[in-house]
Amino acid sequence: MQREAALKKWLAAHYPAQSFDWAFAAADADFRRYFRAVFADGRSVVCMDAPPDKMSIAPYIQVQQLFDMVHVPAILAADEAQGFMALEDLGQITYLAALQHDPRLPVHKTLLLDAIDELVQLQLGSRAGVLPGYDAVVMRREMQLFPDWFVAKELGQSFNFKQQQLWQQTLDTLLPTLTAQPQVYVHRDFIVRNLMLTRARPGVLDFQDALYGPISYDLVSLLRDAFIEWEEEFVLDLVIRYWEKARAAGLSVNADFDAFYRDFEWMGVQRHLKVAGIFARLYHRDGKGKYRSEIPRFLNYLRRSSRRYKALAPLYALLVELVGDEELQTGYTF
Template sequence: MKENDLNQLKKIFQKWAGEVVEVVSPLPPSGSDRIYYRMTGSDRYALGVVNRNVKENRAFIGFSRHFKTLGLKVPEIYYVDESEKYYLIEDFGNTTLYDWLSNSRSGKEMPSDIVSFYKSVIDNLVKFQLEGKEGLDFSLCYPRHSFDKQSMLWDLHYFKYYFLKLANIQFDEQLLEDDYHRFADYLQQAENDYFLYRDFQSRNVMVTPDGPAFIDYQGGRRGALQYDLASLLFDAKADIPAEIREELLDYYISVLKKRIDVNETAFRNYFYGYVLIRIMQAMGAYGFRGFYEKKEHFLKSIPYAIDNLKFLLSKVDLPVSLPALTDALQQITTSKKLLEISEKANLTVMVTSFSFRRGIPVDTSGNGGGFVFDCRCIHNPGRYDEYKNKTGRHPDVIAFFEREKEMENFLSDVFSLANQSIQKYLKRNFKHLMFNFGCTGGQHRSVYAAEKLSAYLRKHFPVNVILKHQEILTWPDDSVER
């Protein structure tokens, strides 16, 4: 089936680009059933998408075309196969807001330039919510036209069956169901005639030289303003500090007030209710992918979600009585089984790119050892004018490497060594491991290789990955020569 899918994508790429595909590279799988391939010809490149859910495809394609007319930075739809199961879209590169945040912060601190970027994201969110609904064909929405009571109950039951039960949290089935209905009825009282993006979080915001770009809104529908803001500010692994969350909440309200009348007290009250249902929905997803499908890397988000629950339970008093639900949530925060999950992810892997002109990075963990890979054996795009002012994160440079077998073969050997080392380090409960990639300028080959290894490790192992590019000082902008 995979071969047939690839052949079909190659056919539509040739129809669109007027040239054959030279390289096809699968992107790491996410939490959905969609499959993405980066496709590169001699002059053009695109992301090829395979998804058998035609209704979901129609929503994404229709929404994309609508948002494009509003000037929102969403992928351009290049070509759609007549079956509507295959299509080509614009490629925004590899760097998500979550990647930038993870690779730039020290501890829990958030750099000021990232806070400013979040505010730009919020500016766009308000535009999605207010302008995006105007003229939008809501009949495309899948699986529901709005985030109504039925949708809320689906999320709450998802949390019950795939998180509470699989984590062995005790609860009374009927009392919890009663609370679910009271909770959903309360949330439905908020104004809800806006576009709700549904999954507005840091992995669905791309960092580009032109600012933020947005993906994965195919689950969009009518709903309340608070839900998407809750998704962004209480994004589990983004782990935004409480004081920054409050600053961004204030900023959102200030932007919103310039556009519509806002009862700030009511808005804030409903906001924390939507924070709670969003956390529960996300924990249901972590449980399904982690406990049920045995994909351990999804479990790494659970400790962050528990921290968010602790904050809500200690700081927020919702104006609706939910005793059974509150008891279940309190059990989550003290569960020994869930505490063990947070203790498993205690191996930190440092991945760096560097220039040999400046020297090999020092291992500050005190362990010594690790790996240094010399990328100078690989064809260098920096020799060509069109790539000189770009880095290994830029889509043009990515396409260059994915046309070259040298990088693919090189990384295959790197992944093999990484597999052997990390399996042993996890077994022996070691705490630190380092991988360094060097090239002449530390801008193209080493950056690309470090990005690929980091993505590979995050996908396959329950480890904490820290990625640092020593020669790239400003993450969002690939236009400045280093």
């Protein structure tokens, strides 16, 4: 409450003699919270509270300036010392809310194609040497969240010798292929919860952890989402649409679509392992349980992808030993 009061006071100092209504807007999986201030004339801003002892807003400011080729919120005021920001308000309708409100697949396709157009623009604006690299060291560290948190804490197990061998074979197979992909700016959480429905083009949020890495990462984040799921044929159609748009725009995607789709699926395996570990960590370490129920979706993604490719057979065998080979129940499947 003290930080919220301080944030309101800070905003009032930037907008003197202007009264505003104040309401909680959202919270992230980390320590950030957002509030919406609506002024008497109807204008509104979104205020971010990022406790400086927990995190810095400097990466957000840096990436916001880099991502000027897409629709990110303008920064109206910022105070790095206090961890406060006032941001352009992109509205209250996320892509997730819009998609869940209207279950018709043609509507979903239209919205997702708009998001893909925005992603292509982001990737076209990429420059090497500006953001840190999304390299094998980072990817391996992320994947290690799976045994450290999902297996150890969620399942209460540890790898035996055979399972450790299967895990190592998985790492040795995935990492060289993933790091060989063309490199672009990677948002790293380009999901429907972080896209806003606006009158013009999709608004893009939560980009402060961006890196420079594999071209398929953000596409798989969008189409193999944590909170909403589509049939394989629908996803395949959208991957083809992205591939065609990317090639037409001059991005260095693989000219062989089958090879590109393998890259897409293998990139998804890396992300799904990471997110299953993150969601387990949020529950067991941080006491945040709202993401825990989505872990089965990622286990389903992992099993489907790993059993399609002979090279990923060690991962499939490991998953079957850990959680079985039956599909697990999830919500919002279309």
